[in-house]
Amino acid sequence: MFDNLTERLTQSLRNVTGTGTLTEDNIKDTLREVRMALLEADVALPVVKEFIERIRSQALGQEVMQALSPGQAFVKLVFDELVKTMGEANESLNLHTAPPAVVLMAGLQGAGKTTTVAKLAKYLQERHKKKVLVVSCDIYRPAAIKQLETVAADVGAGFFPSHKDQDPIAIAQAAIAEAKLKFFDVLIVDTAGRLHVDADMMAEIQGLHAAINPIETLFVVDAMTGQDAANTAKAFNDALPLTGVILTKMDGDARGGAALSVRTITGKPVKFMGMGEKTDALEPFHPDRIAQRILGMGDVLSLVEEVERKIDKEKSEKIAKKLRKGGGFNLEDLLVQFQQMKAMGGMAGFLDKLPGMSGSQLQQVTSSGAPEKMMKQMEAIIQSMTPLERHKPDVINGSRKRRIAAGAGVQIQDVNRLLKQHAQMEKMMKKLSTPSGITKMIRGLKGMQNKFANQMPADGQLPPNMNAADLAKMMGKVPKK
Numbered sequence: 001m002f003d004n005l006t007e008r009l010t011q012s013l014r015n016v017t018g019t020g021t022l023t024e025d026n027i028k029d030t031l032r033e034v035r036m037a038l039l040e041a042d043v044a045l046p047v048v049k050e051f052i053e054r055i056r057s058q059a060l061g062q063e064v065m066q067a068l069s070p071g072q073a074f075v076k077l078v079f080d081e082l083v084k085t086m087g088e089a090n091e092s093l094n095l096h097t098a099p100p101a102v103v104l105m106a107g108l109q110g111a112g113k114t115t116t117v118a119k120l121a122k123y124l125q126e127r128h129k130k131k132v133l134v135v136s137c138d139i140y141r142p143a144a145i146k147q148l149e150t151v152a153a154d155v156g157a158g159f160f161p162s163h164k165d166q167d168p169i170a171i172a173q174a175a176i177a178e179a180k181l182k183f184f185d186v187l188i189v190d191t192a193g194r195l196h197v198d199a200d201m202m203a204e205i206q207g208l209h210a211a212i213n214p215i216e217t218l219f220v221v222d223a224m225t226g227q228d229a230a231n232t233a234k235a236f237n238d239a240l241p242l243t244g245v246i247l248t249k250m251d252g253d254a255r256g257g258a259a260l261s262v263r264t265i266t267g268k269p270v271k272f273m274g275m276g277e278k279t280d281a282l283e284p285f286h287p288d289r290i291a292q293r294i295l296g297m298g299d300v301l302s303l304v305e306e307v308e309r310k311i312d313k314e315k316s317e318k319i320a321k322k323l324r325k326g327g328g329f330n331l332e333d334l335l336v337q338f339q340q341m342k343a344m345g346g347m348a349g350f351l352d353k354l355p356g357m358s359g360s361q362l363q364q365v366t367s368s369g370a371p372e373k374m375m376k377q378m379e380a381i382i383q384s385m386t387p388l389e390r391h392k393p394d395v396i397n398g399s400r401k402r403r404i405a406a407g408a409g410v411q412i413q414d415v416n417r418l419l420k421q422h423a424q425m426e427k428m429m430k431k432l433s434t435p436s437g438i439t440k441m442i443r444g445l446k447g448m449q450n451k452f453a454n455q456m457p458a459d460g461q462l463p464p465n466m467n468a469a470d471l472a473k474m475m476g477k478v479p480k481k
Helices: 003-017 024-040 045-059 070-086 113-128 144-155 168-181 199-212 227-239 257-266 287-294 300-310 313-324 331-343 346-351 359-366 370-383 387-391 398-408 412-431 437-443 445-454 468-475
Strands: 101-107 132-136 158-160 186-190 216-222 244-248 270-274 282-284
Touching: 024 045, 024 070, 045 070, 045 257, 070 257, 070 287, 101 113, 101 199, 113 132, 113 144, 113 186, 113 244, 113 270, 113 282, 132 144, 132 168, 144 158, 158 168, 168 186, 168 199, 199 227, 216 227, 227 257, 244 257, 257 270, 331 370, 331 387, 331 412, 370 398, 370 412, 398 412
Parallel strands: 101 186, 101 216, 132 158, 132 186, 216 244, 244 270
Antiparallel strands: 270 282
């Protein structure tokens, strides 16, 4: 996400990051590079002009020019303006009304609207403990109603049946009556999409909106359409009183133009972003965290929240108890750790949120898929072992290694490598033998993130006062009991 923009911006800011003094000339040169980076990221031209002008006027002020570290003050200025452009802070859904709170979803065909309805239903059920009902008013697209029924079942949300011969307003009103009767907290209404903005479509959705008066009207738009995403959002905002925007397919958007343009052009906040095809791949949109990721500072806060939400605490506690009692960390436990990592989206999702791991550096690590391949290979090796071998790796001799390697389709040296890595991990896990040990270790990265924020890694590398040993020390930091 934002790889191209991150790469270009960090290169642009390299000229001033370590500068002892700022002059009109180097500010002008840097802003020219920043302008090009934003335009290449498909940010809308009016947004770019306003963004650059705000930075220029502030950068030439005494506060920045006379700062102890003017280069870093300039980067802080860019960060603050990125946050301001995207909306200051996350704006959550307004569900403060007599149940059911009606949420109307609008958008073009192909933006991922129906899938987003299911993701939002799951989000509200799991994180806000709401009872959710969904209904489709899309009587045009073949199988649209069936698709919503399927994805609603996947996330455990209630589904109100509708038919293509019914009127969309009648469908929505019947769904509201059902939601009241069965005490649902939230009703999400999926509407028909079109391949482009047209008068008939707008008239229909305006009539539907007036009939059901939703508390939230969310526009779902494909982030990969870049500047067009913001323009389409404006067209819908002119026709409907939108309360927010959901950007989909953000994981495939290397440019970032939509995220930076939508708020300024529509005046409406981006409330959520879709980060993949899975039903749990919907995240609240935090402008400050996105700005940190754009500038290569990572997003440790989101990483900590993800760990706390997705790690199976019961399994982790079971392993921790065993370790506290002097039990070893066996290969069965290692398999559990791999499964936990997969639940977090694999190594790529983990590394993407670490400070300094963005742009070309992250691409080098993940483009070949090496981390994921290695994890799959190690899983296959462990699954080829007997229960005895998993619990007591010491019994694995030469003949057992040959059998395990053949079963997993790998070489004997791959089995040896796994056993060696397991031995090293066992030592580390003994140090992290508290239930929240892993979470605390990741929390320790916040200090590292502050270090990055104070000294911008303009080339995507570690700051001068932090070397690889510091990073290893931070990752190996052990919380005291």
